[in-house]
Amino acid sequence: MNLKENDKKYIAGTYGRFNLALVRGKGSLAYDENGKEYIDLGTGIAVNSFGIGDEEWKKAVESQLDSIAHASNLYYTEPCVNLAEMICEKTGMSKVFFGNSGAEANECAIKAARKWGLVNKGEGYSTIITLKNSFHGRTVTTLAATGQDGFHTDFGPFTEGFVYAGADNIPEVEKLAKENKCCAVMMELIQGEGGIYVLSKEFVNGVLEIAKKENLLVIIDEVQTGNGRTGELYAYMNYGFKPDIFTTAKGLGGGLPIGACVFGEKTADVLTPGSHGSTFGGNPAVCAGACSILSRIDAQLLDGVRKKSEYIVSQLQNAKGVESISGMGLMLGIKPVRPKAEIIEECMRNGVLVLSAKDKIRLLPALNIPDSLLEKGIEILKKALADY
Numbered sequence: 001m002n003l004k005e006n007d008k009k010y011i012a013g014t015y016g017r018f019n020l021a022l023v024r025g026k027g028s029l030a031y032d033e034n035g036k037e038y039i040d041l042g043t044g045i046a047v048n049s050f051g052i053g054d055e056e057w058k059k060a061v062e063s064q065l066d067s068i069a070h071a072s073n074l075y076y077t078e079p080c081v082n083l084a085e086m087i088c089e090k091t092g093m094s095k096v097f098f099g100n101s102g103a104e105a106n107e108c109a110i111k112a113a114r115k116w117g118l119v120n121k122g123e124g125y126s127t128i129i130t131l132k133n134s135f136h137g138r139t140v141t142t143l144a145a146t147g148q149d150g151f152h153t154d155f156g157p158f159t160e161g162f163v164y165a166g167a168d169n170i171p172e173v174e175k176l177a178k179e180n181k182c183c184a185v186m187m188e189l190i191q192g193e194g195g196i197y198v199l200s201k202e203f204v205n206g207v208l209e210i211a212k213k214e215n216l217l218v219i220i221d222e223v224q225t226g227n228g229r230t231g232e233l234y235a236y237m238n239y240g241f242k243p244d245i246f247t248t249a250k251g252l253g254g255g256l257p258i259g260a261c262v263f264g265e266k267t268a269d270v271l272t273p274g275s276h277g278s279t280f281g282g283n284p285a286v287c288a289g290a291c292s293i294l295s296r297i298d299a300q301l302l303d304g305v306r307k308k309s310e311y312i313v314s315q316l317q318n319a320k321g322v323e324s325i326s327g328m329g330l331m332l333g334i335k336p337v338r339p340k341a342e343i344i345e346e347c348m349r350n351g352v353l354v355l356s357a358k359d360k361i362r363l364l365p366a367l368n369i370p371d372s373l374l375e376k377g378i379e380i381l382k383k384a385l386a387d388y
């Protein structure tokens with residue numbers, strides 16, 4: 001009724017929403033208030049890993065709600081332990097801290113890296129090298145970690161101790177590592193908000209070498225790339241190395257808020273009792289759902305992710321109105337000839353939800369989107385891309 005007016009009146013004006021209210025959904029289909037159907041190629045920004053209202057995930061959450069939804073971290077609860085064990089067994093990492101968002105996971109990684117620097121390298125070794133065009137969150141510290149000038153206005157002073165190197169600029173990383181008292185380098189392997197920019201293997205290997213030489217922790221932000229999105233469980237697995245810390249969020253919860261900071265051997269015991277915490281972190285209902293999601297991201301599912309990705313690329317790479325395609329797995333960026341806003345509008349009119357990132361159309365469909373819906377959605381997108 002007055003939803004849109006009341007939203008404008010009562011919700012803080014931080015979001016430029018599309019003119020669309022979603023009221024329900026099932027899998028890769030969403031419905032608006034008039035019952036109009038949309039094929040969802042955005043999954044609420046890589047959150048609904050198995051689509052909207054996935055039955056197994058819902059059962060896991062509901063059954064946990066029936067026993068205990070929240071206990072606080074003063075007491076032992078099972079789902080967060082099961083989830084942490086699953087993450088560690090699937091990655092070879094050692095320990096997990098749970099929060100509620102990507103920004104919170106990154107805050108934890110930054111705190112741990114600074115303490116590691118202090119203990120292992122000495123007073124003042126707190127600087128973290130991040131990359132230009134990166135995105136690490138919206139808190140004052142994760143904004144400081146974000147290497148985009150546009151984020152560094154209006155809300156200062158920002159947290160000190162971040163320096164920025166150009167993505168794919170190895171000499172710049174080396175220079176910053178030598179000139180500053182650094183404890184870590186932190187990066188996304190595919191810059192998501194930065195326009196689906198994939199870091200080259202040469203650059204990543206170069207950074208790993210510098211990190212080894214200069215004794216820096218390697219922190220990988222897998223908030224968007226994690227949990228099967230790129231065709232591997234975590235994006236770093238495409239590059240053949242293991243980070244000292246990785247963070248993840250979005251798709252891990254399958255639709256409920258969660259963030260995880262995952263520590264390798266070097267950093268497993270840096271955080272000690274009282275040094276960090278989160279009231280909702282490791283919430284039993286959220287973690288029960290996340291267990292259901294993570295347990296199903298297996299070799300067969302990942303194979304499907306890669307096949308669906310190949311299908312999208314094959315359909316769009318030489319299509320009219322497409323300048324280039326970037327990304328991996330089901331995290332793809334399409335650089336269009338036509339203004340992106342027009343394409344998004346036309347897709348929406350024709351029943352398809354797509355996202356954007358910088359100057360690209362961004363696709364983040366469910367990992368299990370049925371081929372028939374994917375084909376239909378891509379056909380509609382293809383028409384919108386060509387319609388100029």
Ligand SMILES: *Cc1c(COP(=O)(O)O)cnc(C)c1O
Nearest residue numbers: 101102103135136137192223224
């Ligand atoms: C979305 C995102 C974040 C922030 O996550 P929130 O849950 O919104 O705090 C951090 N890093 C990357 C790479 C992201 O894509």
